[in-house]
Amino acid sequence: MKHDSTATGLLWIGPWVLGFSIFTVVPVALALYYGFTDYTLLEAPIYVGADNYARMFEDPILGQVLWNTAVFGVISIVLGTVVSILLAVLLSKPARFQSFWRAAVFAPSVLPLVALAVIFKLAYDPELGIANRSFDLLLGWTGLQGPNWFGSGFWAMTALILMGLWGVGPAVVIYLAGLRDVPKQLHEAASIDGVGRWGRFFHVVLPMISPVILFNVIIGVINAAQVFAVPLLLTGGGPERTTYFHSMYVYDQAFTFGDMGYASALGVLQFVIILALTGIILLAGRKLVYYRGA
Amino acid sequence: MxxxxxxxxxxxxxxxxxxxxxxxxxxxxxxxxxxxxxxxxxxxxxxxxxxxxxxxxxxxxxxxxxxxxxxxDENTDVPLYLRNTLWIALLSVVGTTVSSAVVAYGFSRVRWRGRGVAFMVMLSTMMIPFPVVMVPLFVMFRDIGWIGTFAPLWVPAWFGNAFSIFLLRQFFLTLPRELDDASRIDGCGHLRNFIHVILPLSLPALLVVALFHFMFVWNDFLGPLVFLTHRDQFTLALGLQLYLSKLGQTPWNLLMAATTIMVAPVLVLFVLMQRTFVEGISTAGSKG
Structure with a gap:
């Protein structure tokens, strides 16, 4: 088989190389540079050394923002992983109207986030919303009341995390494909060896789909680290910054306070965190993930 | 059984x-x-x-x-927002589909030294969070007068999109290699092989990419929020946010009607092209 020249290859991927350079490499380099400057957009950036990075250590809001993002990310990813695997197992069972069930589970994931946020804003309304009205209907006789969803940090965070479950569609589809690829013979062999239903799930199915879990967790980390639109619209970051996340802080520093230097440094921090977490997860994955043929 | x-x-x-x-x-x-x-x-x-x-x-x-x-309602010019969103979507979808197909061809049917490394680099760029490039992009686009125009939202799409390139490459790799050999024997270069052989066989994959990118543009919130400045240019996502911010003056039935108008096209697309969606996502996951 004849090889093409590297020049031919580069020519074909040229559009991407060009776009990547202009819209990614240059901006990332500029962000690194702005991170070391005081920059208000009105005047040229002034070099200030590592001031912006030193400022991070004394910024209580950043501490809170990182903590919120971590809490949201960890709980969302764990909950999302469990729920989407359970849904995938359920949807993999032979049943009539299977494509309907699958479509129904996937459908809310195609809704625009802004639209979902509007819907949940009403749904979580303490008096008018469907969440507390259903609560009253089902549990009203106990004298309990539904929570004031946006009234406390705990419930606001819970509201955001629960709402995220309506976005598990893509993960479910990917797990379904993973489950389909688990060889039937393995199931049968384990079954003949007397391994029960749960044993087969934990010792056969989970190891076989562990690369898929790894993939979904990494995507989950990248997405959770950047959560922006939904908290902005649903809680506005409140109450008292309990649902204020990293991307919202970067945006506010840049476009509300006009501090482009600090905003850039915060963006760089976000990038470094994502890189580090992805690296750690991939390393951990080497030990925990089972690769066929490896 | x-x-x-x-x-x-x-x-x-x-x-x-x-x-x-x-x-x-x-x-x-x-x-x-x-x-x-x-x-x-x-x-x-x-x-x-x-x-x-x-x-x-x-x-x-x-x-x-x-x-x-x-x-x-003049306060929430839904037809205008719809037109704006459709324009940006059209320009982005065409651009990203065409350019991603070209690049994906270079990553699959052209065999060259360094291809694997370049591909890994491209995949890893998906990890770069938007907030890190947000400020510099704003400055760059401001300096060339693009802030307050649609350009920042669709021009970058013409340089290929990592996710679309990835999906198309996976598809191109499934086409038999003999196709390229036959083209070569017929005296066709890569360009003609791409246009006359590979593309016609890849319509389903191109549709997946176009569909996903359309959804992305339709849903995008942060991009328009940063780059659009005037209400006349707002997309549906920004318009809906504007409407939501007037909560208190806006009754819920009106707000939900506006939301329904934004949601209906994507839900209809989804119902019509369910299979395409699911296959696209399965490909992305199982071969990642």
Whole structure:
């Protein structure tokens, strides 16, 4: 088989190389540079050394923002992983109207986030919303009341995390494909060896789909680290910054306070965190993930 | 299946019933948000009242009033936002599909030294968070006068998109290599092979990429928020946010009607092209 020249290859991927350079490499380099400057957009950036990075250590809001993002990310990813695997197992069972069930589970994931946020804003309304009205209907006789969803940090965070479950569609589809690829013979062999239903799930199915879990967790980390639109619209970051996340802080520093230097440094921090977490997860994955043929 | 009854010991009538019950419950919960949205948009100003209050005829009249109001309201120029969103979507979708196909060809059917490394680099760029490039992009686009125009939202799409390139490459790799050899024997270069052989065979994959990118543009919020400055240029996502920010003055039925208008096209697309969606996502996951 004849090889093409590297020049031919580069020519074909040229559009991407060009776009990547202009819209990614240059901006990332500029962000690194702005991170070391005081920059208000009105005047040229002034070099200030590592001031912006030193400022991070004394910024209580950043501490809170990182903590919120971590809490949201960890709980969302764990909950999302469990729920989407359970849904995938359920949807993999032979049943009539299977494509309907699958479509129904996937459908809310195609809704625009802004639209979902509007819907949940009403749904979580303490008096008018469907969440507390259903609560009253089902549990009203106990004298309990539904929570004031946006009234406390705990419930606001819970509201955001629960709402995220309506976005598990893509993960479910990917797990379904993973489950389909688990060889039937393995199931049968384990079954003949007397391994029960749960044993087969934990010792056969989970190891076989562990690369898929790894993939979904990494995507989950990248997405959770950047959560922006939904908290902005649903809680506005409140109450008292309990649902204020990293991307919202970067945006506010840049476009509300006009501090482009600090905003850039915060963006760089976000990038470094994502890189580090992805690296750690991939390393951990080497030990925990089972690769066929490896 | 009857040969191995021991494998499905509990798929009794009871077990099957439980599965259908669970499926129905899951489907109900999953579909609740869009159904809720639609129901509220049919009702009156009080979202706690029944959506069908006053009977069918009254509901029909009220609903048509609500939607007419939302569409003609000057504060929330829905037709304008819709037109803006469609323009950006059209320019982005065409651009990203064409350019990603070219690049994906270079990553799959052209064999060159360094291809694997370059591909890994491209994949890893998907990790770069938007906030890190947000400020520099704003500055760059401001300096060339693009802030407050649609350009920042569609021009970058013409340079290929990592996710689309990845999906198309996976598809191109499944086409038999003999196709390229046949083209070469016929004296065709890569360009003609790409246009006359590979592309016509890849229409389903191109459709997946176009569909995903359309959804991305339709849903994008942060991009328009940063790069658009004037209300006349707003997309549906920004317009809806503007509408939501007037909560208190805006009754819920109007807000949900506006939301329904934004959601309806993507839901219709999804229902029509369900299979395409699912296959695209499976490809992305199983071969990642």
């Amino acid at each position: 009857s040969a191995t009854p021991s494998l499905q010991p509990r798929n009794s009538v009871f077990g099957r019933g439980a599965i259908y019950l669970l499926l129905a419950l899951v489907a109900f919960v999953a579909l609740l948000p869009p159904v809720y949205m639609l129901a509220i948009s049919l009702g009156g100003a009080d979202p706690a009242a029944s959506p069908l209050e006053g009977g069918i005829a009254e509901t029909a009249r009220r609903t048509s009033d609500t939607y007419r109001h939302v569409i003609t």
